[in-house]
Amino acid sequence: MPMETFNDLLAFFAVARAGSFTRAAAQLRVSQPALSYTVRALEGKLGVRLLTRNTRGAAPTEAFRRSRRNLLRR
Numbered sequence: 001m002p003m004e005t006f007n008d009l010l011a012f013f014a015v016a017r018a019g020s021f022t023r024a025a026a027q028l029r030v031s032q033p034a035l036s037y038t039v040r041a042l043e044g045k046l047g048v049r050l051l052t053r054n055t056r057g058a059a060p061t062e063a064f065r066r067s068r069r070n071l072l073r074r
Helices: 003-018 021-028 032-046 062-073
Strands: 051-054 057-060
Touching (some): 003 032, 003 057, 021 032
């Protein structure tokens, strides 16, 4: 896995864990717009929406949860 993709995944998991782009950006010490761009780019590469976004934060989508369950079964 290329390092860029690995870093993108770390960014995604930070947002999913924090429940917010703002909190995750602070934890990672990057700007919120840069983190948002990184996660959107990852979603574009994978062709699937990983996070639902709203004014209160972000949460993993059902599509991500299903994919995660399928991977864990293997």
